[in-house]
Amino acid sequence: MxxxxxxxxxxxxxxxxxxxxxxxxxxxxxxxxxxxxxxxGPRVVSVSEAQLAQRIAEQFPVRRRYLELFDLTLSAPRVRLIPAENRVGTRMDFALGDFWGDSRRFDGALSLSYGLRFEPSDASVRMTDVRVEAFDVPRLSGPMANQAQRLGALVAEHLLNDFSLHRFKPEDLQSAQRLGLRPGVLKVVPGGLQLELTSPSH
Structure with a gap:
């Protein structure tokens, strides 16, 4: 040594x-x-695609009357995520009644897409910028089908805009609030949704 x-x-x-x-x-x-x-730094609260689909399914069937003239019933929503556009797509069945002032009812399926926004007042996720991509009425054809499609799309977009899809539980956000974080951007990502939580300085 x-x-x-x-x-x-x-x-x-x-x-x-x-x-x-x-x-x-x-x-x-x-x-x-x-x-x-x-x-x-940013943190996120996540909602899986399965959870979102379940929450949306729990909101249906939905029945709405438009201008006291038309009854629209929506049911059986099928959800798909569109992360590249930060949107969600949904196809669902519909029944449109009281059409042209009589008792006829038209059944079919519609496809729509929409963005999402976070509503702080009740911690909900709501539809925004609703767009009806297709409004199919199998029993109709020609000019009558075109008129039904335009009317159905107008009614659906009007009634579903700002529709509540999901509500965060208080415990989902309490820990973030204790750290001084607040809800920020809501994103559609592969596999679900992410609500970003940021500090007030961000």
């Missing part, structure tokens, strides 16, 4: 202690910065 001369041993010991101290300081800095990011 090689023994260093006494002056060199005294010189090496402080250098080693400085290396240890520097490593501890760097580790502490990493922890502090990581903690700050956790407190101030």
């Amino acid at each position: 090689r023994v260093l001369p006494l002056p060199l041993r005294f010189a090496a010991a402080p250098l080693a202690r400085w290396h240890v101290l520097l490593a501890l300081l760097l580790a502490g800095l990493v922890l502090v910065l990581g903690g700050c990011a956790a407190l101030t």
Whole structure:
């Protein structure tokens, strides 16, 4: 075993202690910065596609009267996510009654897409910018079918805009509120939805 001369041993010991101290300081800095990011950086509350589909299904069937003239009943929604457009697509069955002032009823299926927004007053997820992509009435053809499609699409877009699809539970947001975070952007992502939670400074 090689023994260093006494002056060199005294010189090496402080250098080693400085290396240890520097490593501890760097580790502490990493922890502090990581903690700050956790407190101030974005967090998300997620809703899976299956959960969203279940919540939407629970809202149906829906029956609405439009201008005291037409009854529209919607049922059996089938949900698909469109992350590339930050929208959700839904196909559902419909029944349109009291058409042209008589008792006839027209059944079919409609496909629509819509954006989503977070409503702070009741922590709900609501439809916005509703667009009817297709309104199929198998029993009709020609000009009557075109008129029914235009009318049905107008009624559906009007009645479903701002429709509540899902409501976050208080416990979903309480922990974020304790950290000073608030709901931000609502995104459609592969597999579900994400509500971003950010600090007021963001």
